[in-house]
Amino acid sequence: MTTPSPTSRAETPIAFIAAMVHAYVQRGLDPEQALQKAQITPQLLSQPDARVTALQMEWMSEAAMRELDDEALGWFRRRLPWGSYGMLVRASLTAPSLGVALARWCRHHNLLTDDICLTLSTSNGQAHLELHEAHNLKDMREFCTVSVLRNALGVACWLADSRIPLTATQLQFSAPSHVDCYRVLFDVPVHFDAPHSQFSFEAGYLELPIRRDEAALQRMLQRALLLMVRPYRRDRLLVEKVRQTLAEHPAHSRNADDLAAWLNLSPRTLHRQLKEEGASLQALKDSVRRDTAVDLLLRTTRPIKQIAAEAGFQNEKSFMRAFKGWTGRTPEAFRHNV
Template structure:
């Protein structure tokens, strides 16, 4: 006979209580639809049942994570009763996995939206760029009733969390639009979505700089497995980083070297001051010299592997005045010499 030790008690939740009680009430309603008792989930989330009767009450992001995770497993429904059929545990992880091999965020989000339609046709999701703004739009194809707000907010926040995670970037919103009227807890939306929120709008949507759609997908299967251990963090907490400027600088260095001779030229091309350029790169954990080196390294490696051009010519193409300084820099970047990289390759046409 197997015996199981009781699980250690969870620590008392900390953090600011910003999540409205209306979302807890929506989860309780999902339990009621299934004829199940929500008390175990409330206990897991350290939420007193009497707090459900306090419309002004709030809970922390950690409480929401505990409550939602318990409810999704108990109901075997990651949609928590929003849709006409359940989304079994693991559904949203499957959507993310289908997007991992996308070359960039635009393709990844298009896949995510398309595959979401295979899980349920109660809503339709679509990403479209226009005049430099990307819009992730959610269209209700069936009335979501009393769970409308919780469903729409959760799906949009999950999509944004996935986008941020796939690119390892914090994607700031230009605007959030919602078709429903401002709820009594409308002040919570300053935390749920950054940027302005427009209620009574024609559509449900998230709007952000379309430049993010070109960011490469940076995650793999191993990263996905780690993320899925606490996947709800993508929905209940904002992402921590923003690498858009890093990617813009990297792209400019690679595609427009004529604007990259010095920081002043590069900053002017990006409509920034040189001081702001250096400051923002530092905030994103990078430096202009690091990015220059990375672009030079990638170009040099590409030329070494794809062509048989002389080392001296490659050195010149990647911006070095002589072969010796290029070889020294290449060894510092890769731990190898240019000749060593080529030594095991078959001859290729130049």
Template sequence: MNPHLPDPPRPTHTARAETPMAFAKAIAQAYTQRSLDPFPALVEAQIAPETLDHPDARITALQMEWLSATAMRALDDEALGWFSRRLPWGSYGMLVRASLTAPTLGVALQRWCRHHGLLTDDIHLQVSTEAGVAQLQLHEQRPLGTLQEFAVVSVLRNALGVACWLTDSRIPLVQTTLRFAPPPHADSYRVLFDGPTQFNAPTHSLQFDAGYLSLPVRRDEAALQRMLQRALLLTVRPYRRDRLLVEKVRQTLAEHPEHGRNADDLAAWLNLSARTLHRQLKDEGASLQQLKDAVRRDLAMDLLLRTQRPIKQIAAEVGFQNEKSFMRAFKGWAGATPDEFRTSRQG
């Protein structure tokens, strides 16, 4: 994060207020720990200070974003008082940058956890997989006291937000586990984390389909600079796009083409209805036909470059009924005929 970048827009009350007031109270406590007055920051975020002790009170995501950003600047601490030493401006941005060149999300998260340990040893983060489920675990190395809930929730949501951003994919949770007892605002956890939340658990963790760990990292330095202008959005608001289904469909079409003859067969293979398959692909900005074409194109190019098979044979292998329709489609994909493509790449 960068203190010289623009502030988030001023909060309004048009959005639903679903963030527990307890988190705003925790930020106010971070101010008092540094002998600073939180009142101006609360007023700036349009939060009435007298509501801090109301267990049923809620604020909007934008109010939380505004208050957090203001507090991080004032305290010069992106951890907002959670740890025994401050995390100065740019700390979490540095973690993202260190993960940016990873080939997959699994490698990126391993880097994230390892480098987080260089910032503070008050907590330890690790990623593991078992029976097709990935776990991002948070272990407390020292008691976090009254800031425990806010710290654990914030770190886990930040890591999840970064994982979603790196892969440009919404990562739905199988389960969230937390060591502390259900707080008075436990109903807010249906918004904070999708999927069920288990309190009084043996460890703090986020659990999700391990297939997401194989997704490629899709971001670069330019995208990082844009993201850092509103980095807190990754923590305070859910990510909407899910790319795992696209990858699953692409993999199935490539490895099990017999299931790709029609949407019903493919959907059944993926344990979905055909209607749900089409709707979810549309939500992800894709279509079944686009994915079929992409898989056929990739296979055709591979066969053209790796083998000397006749064009007619390749056309049949990638699913075309005749050579003429294959050549027409291939020219649309590559801007050249199959023979021209093969000659230009092999010559």
């Protein structure tokens, strides 16, 4: 077995491992073999502040799901046999958008168990995936809630092939002793003792198309737990956000530092994520400038010098040179369709 990397950060609370052990006990089974596979010593379970790595969590979860034949890991009164969550993902593959896919996910999940109810809603430009507890989950409340929400988020990111940054997380239970782990689990401030549990994100992500097929699903299912234990990196909506900011908020996009600050990113992260999308800040700037210039040339009679300034050029000469490079024609010739 591969040993976890020494550089892996142990940030998953031992309480989640203990919850899986509790599921074994309830079924009259011995968790020893699963703990060994995950390289977790029984002594660690008696240390409330102990942590395990994401890889150990993945190993333990997979072993427990197979041995218990329960992908819900004991959360619900009825088992969810191995393959249940794969079936949920498959049912969402043909959706035209992420919003439709997530709505299907919630509806089909509710058919598998009536212990919780998942719903998708939108308000004030935000999408909310809500978890309502219909049956008392007791000792499994925290582990179930966190796992289901993170799994739904991981599936959403995978379906759209996009990182979906959360804007808020609310949880129904009280803050646990390992509350510091939640900055890693959800990457936003978490509010506890809420009326119900939910996470929120920009509703614009719901319009993203589904980018996966059956072949991709088969590959993903080989290590599906990665969706739950590790964050997704790629952000498909970032390019559109950058383009919109360049067009609508030129004062906040004079340079990479200003633009990154407006988008709540570091300049390094902005450039890296754009590169992952096959884009660059300069290319997007040129695209927005071109679209602005073309619109003003065709829609108005403003002088070329004024259009150059509104498109973000310091002088008319540089604008004309750039425009001819884009279209092969001068601005005047383009305006008059010469």
